Amino acid sequence: MSRVTARRPTLRISPNGEVRRPDTLAVEEPLEIRIAGQSLTVTMRTPGADIDLVHGFLLSENIIGSMDDVVSARYCAGTDADGHNTYNVLDVELRGPATVRPRNFLTTGACGVCGKTALDEVRSHTRYPIRAHAGAIDTAVLAGMPESLRARQSVFDATGGLHAAGLFTVGGEALAVREDIGRHNAVDKVIGWAMRENRIPAHDLVLIVSGRASFELVQKAVMAGIPTLGAVSAPSSLAVDLAVESGLTLVGFLRGDTMNVYSGADRLVIPGTAAVPSA
Known part of the structure; x- marks a missing residue:
């Protein structure tokens, strides 16, 4: 599997002078999400818990509502220059039919919809309205x-x-x-x-x-x-x-x-x- 951290050279400058040393950075890699082989979206993420990420994303976008909607979720073949699997493509098979339109979801931070439209979209799509007296x-x-x-x-x-x-x-x-x-x-x-x-x-x-x-x-x-x-x-x-x-x-x-x-x-x-x- 892909690593979650990577080492890169850096020059550290401080009042005490300059020091060249490696620094530990968070890995950022693309994850392509597919449904039945058809590309849905690409998200930049830190590798790890990708299966959970995809399930949570599909729930948030009202594509699935429970595990009963999912048949399987598995990595597709994809290799880097050294021939290793990148684990950067994940394909989901759903139990029922799904219409997949690349990156056409309810709302995003830059979607440009007005506030009222965004509120109405979420309220009308959620399958699990919040209970008034839940979770004190x-x-x-x-x-x-x-x-x-x-x-x-x-x-x-x-x-x-x-x-x-x-x-x-x-x-x-x-x-x-x-x-x-x-x-x-x-x-x-x-x-x-x-x-x-x-x-x-x-x-x-x-x-x-x-x-x-x-x-x-x-x-x-x-x-x-x-x-x-x-x-x-x-x-x-x-x-x-x-x-x-x-x-x-x-x-x-x-x-x-x-x-x-x-x-x-x-x-x-x-x-x-x-x-x-x-x-």
Whole structure:
């Protein structure tokens, strides 16, 4: 299999002078996703958990809804200059017919659709609407999840160049953590894991991401039925709009014992206080 890190020469300049030495970098390679031999899209990703990535991606794009829709997912032959399999093409066979149109999906960060259209698309396509009373969580437990996520980012420790996503129980147990050069790929990987473990819809889980919460990441959570998304950094305005429309609890700037709650505050339980009123 492809490596997740690579060594490259670098010149380090500091007040103490110049030093030439190798540096460890995160690998970025293309993954072509095919359905029944027909190309669907190419995504740039860090190799690893590719099967989960593809399952999560297809769920997020409403192409599949459960493992019952998938017959097989396997790598196609593809070799590099040394004759080794690159593992950069993955073909999925679906149980039912599927119309494959290259890169024509619900929404992307640069799709150019207006906010209202994007919100309507996700709301009308999700198979797992978020339950109003699903996944109540103690804020003290939620506050500890980013640190738990960070402790499991082994490739980030080596490279400093990867995003991470994790699925947690409401009690704080980390069930799956994945790293990737793309934040959306990291989320697809953990959602794909949940699908293969028959945990979709994930009404009892919490999704934590290491960076900001974009519209696309909220979309993926909504499509998987995840009721709470916590981000270490800020959400976008459209991400908040989608969270409000979908009944998702969206928390940003989740750092230490502080957090900003942008939607779904009634799902949070603050120790020593009554239920948080809805904004």
